[in-house]
Amino acid sequence: MRSKSFWISLSVLNLCIVALLGVILRSKILFNLPGLDYNHLLKVHSNFAFGGWVTLALMVLMASELLNESQNSKRIYQFLFWGTLACSWGLLLTLPFAKYANYTTYISTSFIFITYIFTWIFIRDIRKAQVSKTTRLLSIAAVICLVLSSLATFSLAYLFATKSLNAVLYRDALYSYLHLQYNGFFSLAVFALLFQKLQSKLSAEANKNIYRFSVLLVLSIIPSMFLSYHWHDPNTLFHVIAYIGSILLLLTLGWMMTFLRSMRKAFKSVSPLLRFIGTLSICSFMLKMFLQSFTIINVIGNPVFGDRPIIIGFLHLVFLGFVTLFLLSYFTQTGILNVKKTITKVSLMIFTLGIAVNLTLLFVQGIGAMFVISSKVFPWLLWGAGIWLFIGASLIGVSRLMSMESIAVTVEEKDSTITNYPLEHKFTLQNAVRDFSSGSNPVAIDI
16 A cells, blocks of 8 residues: 555654543643633543544554455545545534534545445455454454444444433443443454554464464453443343453453463564564553453452543553554554664653553542542642643654654665666666655655
8 A cells, every 4th residue: 555654654643642641631620721621621632542543543553454456446445535534624613612513423434335335345345355264253353343332332323312410321321332342343353453563574373372362352352341331230140241351351361371372482683662562552451451450359440430530541551552552652663763763762652651650640530539638739740641642642753753764765765776787677767766756746655
């Protein structure tokens, strides 16, 4: 896919905007910002983080990295990426203002149908692509979870339209959506990309264990969703399914241990910085699985699902600690971010450290709230962590721009050494580099 570089650049830009929205959101808690509604800001932040950052980045990577060249070069994928970007920016510009509520509804619905089209076309293509059965299983299950999450969205829309005051249905629909996004689409897509990259570097036995882990992970998605309903003490059937989900999560985590050593050996070829970020990402996932499985115990589950800082901390653990760190390490390993540049190393370290500080503060605040212990210092510390993350994200954006420049220079240097190529080929390559460097052509070079 020749335009992968272009789309990743846009997704990195969107990450910077997500970080900025996070700073504004936390500033609203501390300062009087007239004209800004906190609940609207929260919706903008979450919607743009989902659509403009992670969903766009994962769609682009799944199409460009998992499909064959003849498949991912289809124009329909470009149309879907543009649609995803347009809907994300549309919500960014309309959600903060109540007078644009109708437009927001149209845009949100359009985004959902775009994911439907992507899922249908992607499944049709991935079944014919030259990928392992593990990658095929995880990627297909990922996009199916993406579609299923929209059912929860429609349920929420129905509750709002009917002005229902049923808090149980509202929270169940919200938790179902978040579960299918975080533990379904995001997590499964990440592992599909990771295992596709590692497949050739691992032994046959390790690949077998990875496949078994993937099967368990996919099987755990629906049963473990019932853990989210445990907070209101549902009927016996829900209890049983939730227990099955908890057991499957622990089995999945246990099976993951069987191939971690092989993965560690495969990571020896990457730089220490990427090894560090990748390890943090995997550890975040394992911690998520461990914590999630024990919410079956009411003494733990009820406070967790009723403690807002803990909920936000858990969501950030998956979104930032696992998914975002993986995407950034993937961008760096594949050359989209040039790790040889100092600014890339500095920006990744700042952002990674910011994530660690942010998660620590959220969980400490949440644990304190569970024991009715609070402090006015936490909002200020979290505000500082938000600014830290924004600085890190902005530097990553700068690093991406500088990486683009270095790629163009590298191509020019390679082109100058070509003496035996036909004149027509050399001319085409030079034109592509010139267009790429000047920014006149939105379709970037994928080398």
